[in-house]
Amino acid sequence: MLIFGASCFSVVLRGYGGDEAVEAALTGLPFGPHGVLAIVIGVVFLLGFFLDWMEIVLIVAPLVMPVLTGFGFDPVWIAILLALVLQTSFLTPPVGMALFYLRSSVPGASIGEIYAGVIPFVAMQLATLAIVAAFPQLALWLPSLPD
Numbered sequence: 001m002l003i004f005g006a007s008c009f010s011v012v013l014r015g016y017g018g019d020e021a022v023e024a025a026l027t028g029l030p031f032g033p034h035g036v037l038a039i040v041i042g043v044v045f046l047l048g049f050f051l052d053w054m055e056i057v058l059i060v061a062p063l064v065m066p067v068l069t070g071f072g073f074d075p076v077w078i079a080i081l082l083a084l085v086l087q088t089s090f091l092t093p094p095v096g097m098a099l100f101y102l103r104s105s106v107p108g109a110s111i112g113e114i115y116a117g118v119i120p121f122v123a124m125q126l127a128t129l130a131i132v133a134a135f136p137q138l139a140l141w142l143p144s145l146p147d
Helices: 002-015 018-027 032-047 053-070 075-089 097-105 111-134
Strands: none
Touching (some): 002 018, 018 032, 018 053, 032 053, 032 075, 053 075, 075 111
């Protein structure tokens, strides 16, 4: 149902020119290609607070990938950056799914303790995201190896 709903949403959005509006909005930003990439990553990070990864991948990625690849960014690198951000969203409140799994397996811990305990892990994942963003070859060396 989720894939069907996302597909219907995408068809309607494209039918009404929503993809062109998103492209015009992103290319019209005064920040340059790296600034637009940072904004897209930030928006996906914020969406990860409230949406599951599948909704983000099925709805947001098809809208922003053509714009970002049009700026000359490698699509594999963009996908890896998005995957790192989505992985971070598993640990961010209020909807971080891993937090609820932990809550059910540690009955004595309060949700506040779990939220406080996850901060270092989110910081490490954001640092990894920043490193991979600064040095794209970390993500691209394996796909560039010959078959």
